[in-house]
Amino acid sequence: MRLKKNIALSETGFVFDPNTGDSFSLNRIGLEIVEKLRHDKTDQEILNELLENYEIDKASLDKYYFDFVSTLQYYQLIDDTTGHREFL
Amino acid sequence: MEKLPFERPVINKLSAGMPGKFGMKTHISPVTHIDQVGVKELTGQYGSPLFVLSEKSLRQNFSEAKRAFETRYPKVQFAWSYKTNYLNAVCSVFHQEGAWAEVVSGFEYDKAIALGVEGKHIIFNGPDKSRDDLKKAVNNNSLIHIDHFDEMYTLTELAGESENKPKVAIRVNMDTGVYPVWDRFGFNYENGEAWDALNRIMMAGKLELVGLHAHIGTYMLSASAYGIAASKLAELAAQLEKKFGHVAGYIDVGGGFASKNTLKGAYYSGSDTAPGFDEYAEAIAAALVNSRIKPANMPLLILETGRALVDDAGYLLGTVIANKRLSDGRRATIIDAGVNILFTSFWYDHQVNPGQPVSEHTEETTIFGPLCMNIDVIKEAAVMPVLKKGDRVVISRVGAYNLTQWMQFITLRPKVVMIDPEGNVHLIRDSETLETLTSLEKLPGHLKQFRL
Ligand SMILES: Cc1ncc(COP(=O)(O)O)c(C=O)c1O
Numbered sequence: 001m002r003l004k005k006n007i008a009l010s011e012t013g014f015v016f017d018p019n020t021g022d023s024f025s026l027n028r029i030g031l032e033i034v035e036k037l038r039h040d041k042t043d044q045e046i047l048n049e050l051l052e053n054y055e056i057d058k059a060s061l062d063k064y065y066f067d068f069v070s071t072l073q074y075y076q077l078i079d080d081t082t083g084h085r086e087f088l
Numbered sequence: 089m090e091k092l093p094f095e096r097p098v099i100n101k102l103s104a105g106m107p108g109k110f111g112m113k114t115h116i117s118p119v120t121h122i123d124q125v126g127v128k129e130l131t132g133q134y135g136s137p138l139f140v141l142s143e144k145s146l147r148q149n150f151s152e153a154k155r156a157f158e159t160r161y162p163k164v165q166f167a168w169s170y171k172t173n174y175l176n177a178v179c180s181v182f183h184q185e186g187a188w189a190e191v192v193s194g195f196e197y198d199k200a201i202a203l204g205v206e207g208k209h210i211i212f213n214g215p216d217k218s219r220d221d222l223k224k225a226v227n228n229n230s231l232i233h234i235d236h237f238d239e240m241y242t243l244t245e246l247a248g249e250s251e252n253k254p255k256v257a258i259r260v261n262m263d264t265g266v267y268p269v270w271d272r273f274g275f276n277y278e279n280g281e282a283w284d285a286l287n288r289i290m291m292a293g294k295l296e297l298v299g300l301h302a303h304i305g306t307y308m309l310s311a312s313a314y315g316i317a318a319s320k321l322a323e324l325a326a327q328l329e330k331k332f333g334h335v336a337g338y339i340d341v342g343g344g345f346a347s348k349n350t351l352k353g354a355y356y357s358g359s360d361t362a363p364g365f366d367e368y369a370e371a372i373a374a375a376l377v378n379s380r381i382k383p384a385n386m387p388l389l390i391l392e393t394g395r396a397l398v399d400d401a402g403y404l405l406g407t408v409i410a411n412k413r414l415s416d417g418r419r420a421t422i423i424d425a426g427v428n429i430l431f432t433s434f435w436y437d438h439q440v441n442p443g444q445p446v447s448e449h450t451e452e453t454t455i456f457g458p459l460c461m462n463i464d465v466i467k468e469a470a471v472m473p474v475l476k477k478g479d480r481v482v483i484s485r486v487g488a489y490n491l492t493q494w495m496q497f498i499t500l501r502p503k504v505v506m507i508d509p510e511g512n513v514h515l516i517r518d519s520e521t522l523e524t525l526t527s528l529e530k531l532p533g534h535l536k537q538f539r540l
Contacts, residue, residue: 005351015099015212019438020384022101022102023101023102024099024100024101024102025099025100025102025449026097026098026099026451027095027097027098027447027474028095029094029096030097030099031097032097033097034099052094053091053092054091054093054094055091055092055093055094056094060476060477061094062477064096064097065097067411067413068096068097068098068131068189070413071098071099071413071417072099074413075099075101075417077099
């Protein structure tokens with residue numbers, strides 16, 4: 001799973017997609033995940049890191065994470081060729 | 089290392105320019121306390137969902153309304169509209185404040201009597217008063233507001249059977265410039281029917297005509313409509329003076345003042361558009377004072393205000409059951425309170441706030457109730473901070489009509505508590521149990537057994 005290459009991301013969680021002209025805002029954890037995705041981390045790596053740092057159980061985290069990622073897909077911010085469909 | 093608190097990750101699309109159906113982004117502040125009592129403690133002790141009424145707000149609203157009218161008109165009397173909220177605790181607060189009872193059915197009439205309201209302080213409205221209801225009301229010297237000629241004839245008959253001369257007013261419907269005109273109730277002003285009814289009452293001499301009544305609608309955003317209604321009733325009173333030398337003791341302009349709720353589809357919020365008590369009072373008092381009624385005969389002004397006194401004293405607390413994403417990508421938040429207990433969600437765009445501290449980040453969502461039905465939408469377009477399962481929400485301004493029109497459906501109706509002015513919480517209606525409902529059922533003998 002990979003973020004589309006030319007997506008602009010600010011430190012405050014502002015996202016701009018030059019492909020569509022759409023802009024978005026992320027909350028802090030959303031931003032953290034998107035940054036990790038941009039660094040080509042795998043879902044497992046990201047989930048492990050979050051689990052370590054946040055007060056949350058694994059089942060809930062999985063649920064929220066994949067829900068979030070499918071929202072990214074819905075907004076077409078994910079490179080569709082990277083084969084992440086197994087999560088949908 | 090201490091772990092950080094988790095918030096669900098979210099991404100929201102930003103739209104430039106015109107506000108969408110979710111409106112402009114506003115900061116949604118949490119409602120963590122109601123009259124200093126914690127929302128968490130309330131649901132912890134009494135369960136969720138839970139209706140909460142603030143006695144302090146009830147009394148404040150009442151004294152505001154009373155002050156608005158009493159500073160403009162010499163003789164004012166409120167009568168609490170039972171149908172708006174007839175929980176005994178609520179009625180008693182208003183009775184303690186001096187309000188009479190305004191009822192529209194035999195059931196409500198009996199409820200007021202059982203609560204200790206004297207018959208002479210009960211106004212009996214409505215199109216469906218049975219002969220027995222009327223008989224009781226005549227014997228108790230209640231104020232009977234006649235809705236149609238059939239009722240007038242029944243009362244005339246009853247007058248012969250009772251020691252008391254029935255005390256009556258007629259309900260008048262009229263054009264006040266607000267449409268549609270509620271012409272189903274009472275006698276029409278413009279076509280002369282109301283004047284005709286008054287003449288018949290005066291000529292027959294069997295009934296004691298004590299007042300004139302109108303209720304021009306509910307959630308009326310126009311204060312001037314009340315000015316017109318009061319003028320027309322005053323004109324009838326002036327004609328009675330002139331033709332019969334009869335003084336109608338009171339003019340009752342009914343209820344219908346808007347609360348601060350926002351109607352669905354309205355662009356501006358109700359707290360910006362609804363007139364205050366002062367504006368309604370100004371319009372009504374001016375109309376009476378400027379009427380042709382002789383100064384010595386100025387009638388008592390009766391108000392049957394319901395919604396505007398109780399709506400913002402009521403809260404519904406609920407809990408998030410789940411978050412979902414609908415097939416088109418929209419967010420959905422499912423809470424444990426459905427439209428069956430929040431009837432007013434069909435016409436109000438209720439204010440919903442989180443019940444605990446939240447982050448700045450918001451998302452657009454639709455809030456659904458737990459019923460297995462498509463219509464179960466509590467709020468179509470909500471901009472909410474990120475909520476997760478188990479979080480509490482507080483729905484505001486739900487005190488009017490919900491606790492009288494709520495339906496039992498697939499689950500049991502919840503508890504209702506009242507917070508007194510000292511901050512003590514009182515259970516004023518218990519939740520239903522399976523037994524509450526099954527005790528009303530009868531199972532025929534041949535259906536008592538089955539084998540699967
Ligand atoms: C006769 C009468 N009086 C008073 C009321 C109370 O109206 P509201 O709650 O709009 O003030 C109603 C409600 O419909 C009514 O029918």
